[in-house]
Amino acid sequence: MNTESENQWVLGLDLRADADGAITFAKWLRDHLEPQIQLTGLHVIEEDVHGILTQIDPHAEVLTLAESAVATALARAGAEQTLDSLRLVESEPPEEALAQAAADAEGLIIGRLAPRGKVRLVRLGRVARRLLRQLPAPTIVVPPDLQPTDVGAGPIIVATNAHDDALEAIHFAARMAARLERELVLALVVSTPHGWPDTYLPRAAIEQIHSGILAGGERKLAHWAQTHDLTQHRQVVRAGAVAHQLLDLAEHEDALMLVTGSRQLGALGRVFSTSVGTLLCGSARCPVAVVAGP
Numbered sequence: 001m002n003t004e005s006e007n008q009w010v011l012g013l014d015l016r017a018d019a020d021g022a023i024t025f026a027k028w029l030r031d032h033l034e035p036q037i038q039l040t041g042l043h044v045i046e047e048d049v050h051g052i053l054t055q056i057d058p059h060a061e062v063l064t065l066a067e068s069a070v071a072t073a074l075a076r077a078g079a080e081q082t083l084d085s086l087r088l089v090e091s092e093p094p095e096e097a098l099a100q101a102a103a104d105a106e107g108l109i110i111g112r113l114a115p116r117g118k119v120r121l122v123r124l125g126r127v128a129r130r131l132l133r134q135l136p137a138p139t140i141v142v143p144p145d146l147q148p149t150d151v152g153a154g155p156i157i158v159a160t161n162a163h164d165d166a167l168e169a170i171h172f173a174a175r176m177a178a179r180l181e182r183e184l185v186l187a188l189v190v191s192t193p194h195g196w197p198d199t200y201l202p203r204a205a206i207e208q209i210h211s212g213i214l215a216g217g218e219r220k221l222a223h224w225a226q227t228h229d230l231t232q233h234r235q236v237v238r239a240g241a242v243a244h245q246l247l248d249l250a251e252h253e254d255a256l257m258l259v260t261g262s263r264q265l266g267a268l269g270r271v272f273s274t275s276v277g278t279l280l281c282g283s284a285r286c287p288v289a290v291v292a293g294p
Contacts, residue, residue, distance in 0.1 A: 001008050004113040008104045009094040010137070012110040012127070012164050013043035013093070014144070015069045020077040021146035022111035028151050029109070041083040042101050043070055044094040063088055078148075088180070095130040103135040107289075115145040116285045123282030132278055135262060135292040136171050152286050154254035155183035155234075159246055159261070159276070162188055162224040168240055169261035169291040170230065176289075181266055184233045184254055186225060187249055189242040190217035213239045243279040259289045 011026045030039050045066055066088050074080050089097040095232045102108040112128050114120040126130070128141055158173035160166040170186070177184035190213055201209075217237040225231050238245040250258050277290040 006106055007037045008105045009037045009039050009107045009109065010098065010105045011039055011041045012098050012108070013041050013070060013073065014111045015043065015073045016144075017076070018115075018154065019111050019144040020073065021142040021144045022109050023073060023077040023082070024146050024148055025140070025142045025151065026109045026163045027077065027082045028148065030082055033176075033177075036057075037106070038084045039082060040085045040087060040091065040101065041070065041074075042087045042098060044089045044092055044097050046094065062090075079220040082139075089126075092193055095134070098127070098131060101132050102139075105137045108137045108139045110139065110141055112141050112146050112282060113144065116143045116150070116280060123277065128281065129278070130289055132262070132275070132281065135290060138289055138291045140257070140289045143285065146287070152250075152254045152256040154256060155185045156257050156259060157185045157187050157236075157246070157250055157253060157255045158259040159187050159189070159242075159280075160221070160224075162220050165263065165293040166261050167228065168293055169259050169289075172291045173259040174233075175258075176257070176259075180256070184251065185236055185255075186221065186230060186233050187238070187246060188217055188221045189238050189240065189245045190214070190220075191242070192236070192239050202256045207209050210239060221272045242276050243283070246276075246280060247284055250284060255286050257287050257289055258284055259291065259292050261293045262290050 008279060011022060013024060026039060030037050044065060045062065067086070070086060074082065087101065098108065098110070108131070110128055110131060112123060113125040114123040124141070131139055156173050156177045158170050160170060174184055192210070192213060202284065214237055217239065218235070221235050221237055225233070225235060236249060246258060258280055260280060262277045277288070281288045283289065
């Protein structure tokens with residue numbers, strides 16, 4: 001990371017009354033990170049909204065109305081003094097404006113659509129989904145209804161596949177854990193055979209197979225952690241569906257944050273493979289950071 005981007009963060013401002021979670025978490029990070037981050041808030045006045053407003057008020061008053069709406073959102077979240085600067089962008093797609101603003105930043109904080117613990121057909125929303133494809137910077141996706149009391153008291157959990165393409169995510173998670181004085185947990189989820197015949201295998205045989213899978217995962221993670229000088233961090237191995245196990249672990253540990261890497265699949269790749277990061281971002285009760293791989 002270059003010195004220009006260190007401690008510079010961007011917050012995507014969603015001004016809806018039920019979407020203060022990203023502002024809440026950005027304030028928490030700014031209050032707790034050492035050294036403290038410099039936070040730029042960015043709100044995009046989209047073309048259709050801008051067109052409606054300009055029919056009613058002169059152009060200068062459009063920006064005044066937008067600034068007033070930002071101030072209301074910040075006050076609602078108790079974050080009046082959180083932003084170091086504010087940018088209002090007119091008529092650009094929000095994901096493009098945010099990606100450009102975050103290109104030289106240490107991190108980007110955005111919200112999602114689905115509240116914590118609620119089943120929704122659309123979980124992320126267009127802007128979050130498109131930003132996760134680009135990943136201009138490590139991107140933290142926050143539930144819209146996150147309150148200060150919901151910020152986890154536990155560790156930062158970073159998912160790893162015990163391959164080197166996870167190292168960027170682990171380095172980001174380690175920096176954040178050190179600056180926030182939180183424990184860092186390396187989590188590996190090993191898959192179990194799909195459709196294995198647990199309906200007619202004896203219980204003892206199932207437990208033996210499961211124990212063997214876990215033991216193999218523990219050896220793999222321990223060897224990989226030793227290779228990369230990561231043995232100072234707690235290691236957790238689980239077996240099963242990756243996203244489900246990570247979500248359960250985060251809730252069990254009262255995690256501050258989940259961190260995962262991304263292969264940044266192209267359009268064709270996404271047809272055949274669902275990103276674990278996207279699933280986590282849309283469902284986790286805690287914020288989820290997605291970090292581009294090498």
